[in-house]
Amino acid sequence: MSEKNQRSKYIVDWNKQLRMVLELSLLPLSGVLLLYVNVKVMGMLNSIHQNLYTMGVQGDSETSWVVTIFVISLDVLIFLLISLFFTHRIVGPSYKIKLMLTKIKEGDFTTRIYLRDKDHLNDLASTINDITETQHNSLKQLKEVITSLKDQMDDSTDKQIKDKVDELQASLSRFTL
Numbered sequence: 001m002s003e004k005n006q007r008s009k010y011i012v013d014w015n016k017q018l019r020m021v022l023e024l025s026l027l028p029l030s031g032v033l034l035l036y037v038n039v040k041v042m043g044m045l046n047s048i049h050q051n052l053y054t055m056g057v058q059g060d061s062e063t064s065w066v067v068t069i070f071v072i073s074l075d076v077l078i079f080l081l082i083s084l085f086f087t088h089r090i091v092g093p094s095y096k097i098k099l100m101l102t103k104i105k106e107g108d109f110t111t112r113i114y115l116r117d118k119d120h121l122n123d124l125a126s127t128i129n130d131i132t133e134t135q136h137n138s139l140k141q142l143k144e145v146i147t148s149l150k151d152q153m154d155d156s157t158d159k160q161i162k163d164k165v166d167e168l169q170a171s172l173s174r175f176t177l
Contacts, residue, residue, distance in 0.1 A: 034075045093121040108176040109136035140177045
């Protein structure tokens with residue numbers, strides 16, 4: 001790694017990094033909690049099964065397997081939903097930012113990113129919106145200057161200058177302003 005690319009600070013925004021650490025910690029903690037609940041439920045089911053057996057009621061082992069598979073499947077489903085919720089708060093905004101940057105690359109400077117308050121990357125989205133707004137205004141102003149210049153030209157204006165103004169106007173026409 002070159003010296004220019006090395007990090008000088010690992011904590012750049014304490015509040016945001018702490019929030020991210022806490023949110024990312026909730027994912028494995030929810031897995032541990034689900035495992036704990038699973039063990040407790042399986043213990044209760046086993047206890048019920050043993051009590052029924054001591055009372056002379058025969059339960060089949062197939063039912064125990066079905067219940068076990070159901071509880072594990074429910075745990076996996078809950079864990080996947082929790083994971084989806086947490087990852088969407090990062091992936092969703094980055095996806096929106098990518099879509100907007102693609103539109104900007106194509107010349108559309110009217111597009112903006114709107115994220116929910118609790119989404120990650122709000123600062124980045126706000127900065128990109130500011131940059132886009134600045135570029136939009138600059139290009140709009142340039143387009144107005146070129147249009148004004150073209151309106152002021154008359155027949156005596158040099159053809160080479162007219163061609164350059166037309167070229168500038170054509171270049172600007174690819175942008176959505």
